[in-house]
Amino acid sequence: MSTIDEYIIERQKEQQELKLASLLDITVDELSNVNYDIYEDEGYDGALYGYIVKFDSNSPQDILHKIKGLDSNNQVWVDYWQLDSFDSEAYDEYKYESESSTFNSYIYYKESMSKVMILLSAKIDDSSLLEIFHRQIYVSVISYFETFLWLTVVNLTKANPLFLGKIVDNHPLFQQKEYLKKSKQQKVEIVKTLINSIPYSDLENKVRKLYKSAFDVEIPKDDKLTKHFKDTRNHVIHRSGYNKQGDKIEIDTMIIKDLMECCDTFVDNIAKKLHIDT
16 A cells, blocks of 8 residues: 555544544544444445444543433444545535536436446356346446436536525425534535435435435335345345345346336436436
8 A cells, every 4th residue: 555545544534533523522532532433324225324333331431421422332323424524525526517428417327228238238158257247237227327316416406506505405404403503504515415425225215305305306106116226236236146144136137127127217207307308
C-alpha cells in the first residue's frame, strides 16, 4: 500500500471518528478511551439499514453514561448514512452535463439493457462458465436498474435544486425531533448524503419515501420485482449465488428475462411520471 493510500485511509478513519463522536454527544478523546465495534444492521432482505455500535462494558463508566442513545446492551443504533463523511461531497462533485451519456437516465438505462440482451444471446457451451455468466448478467441488470433510480434523483435535483428543498420539507426523516432544529443548509447537506447513500434496492421503504418527497410520485408496486430483490438479488451479489443456508440459487435465461421485464415496466412507469421518457 502506498503512502498516499495510507494517508487517505487514515483521513477517512479520522472523519468517521469525528462524526461518530458528534452523533454520540461525546468528545473524540472520550471516544478514543472506550472500546467499541461497529456492525452492519441488515434487514431480512439483506439491505443495509444502519449500523450498531457496540461498546465494551469494561470501558470507563463515566464516558458510557454520557453516550447519547446507549441502551441496556451497551449499544447504539446509527442510521446507515450518518457515518459516511463523503457522500455529500460526492454529490457536489458529480458533473451534470447535458452532453454526458448519463444526462438522461432513462436513455442510459435503455441503452445499457439493450447491450445486456446482446450479451444474453452469446453461446457458451461450458456449463460452469454459463452458470457464472448468467449470475453476472443478472447482477448487471440489477446494477443498471438501481443506477437508473439513483441517477434520476441526482440529475433532476441538480437540474432543479428546488427538489432538494422539497425533500427537506416532505421527507419523514426531517420530522424527527433531532433534525427539527437544524438549519436549512444543514438539512440540504443531509439530503445530498441521503441521495448518494440509500440502498436503492430497498424499493418499498427508502426509494418510495425519497421519490414521494422529492417529486410527489408514487413508485409502482410490483410483487415479482420485490421477490427478485428479496429472494435472489442479495444472494447473487453478496454470496455468489448461494443463500444463507448454503443452497445454490439457480439463475438461467428465463429468470434473467423475467427480471428485465419487471425492471423495464418499473422504469417506464417512473420515466413517464417524471417526463424523462424521451
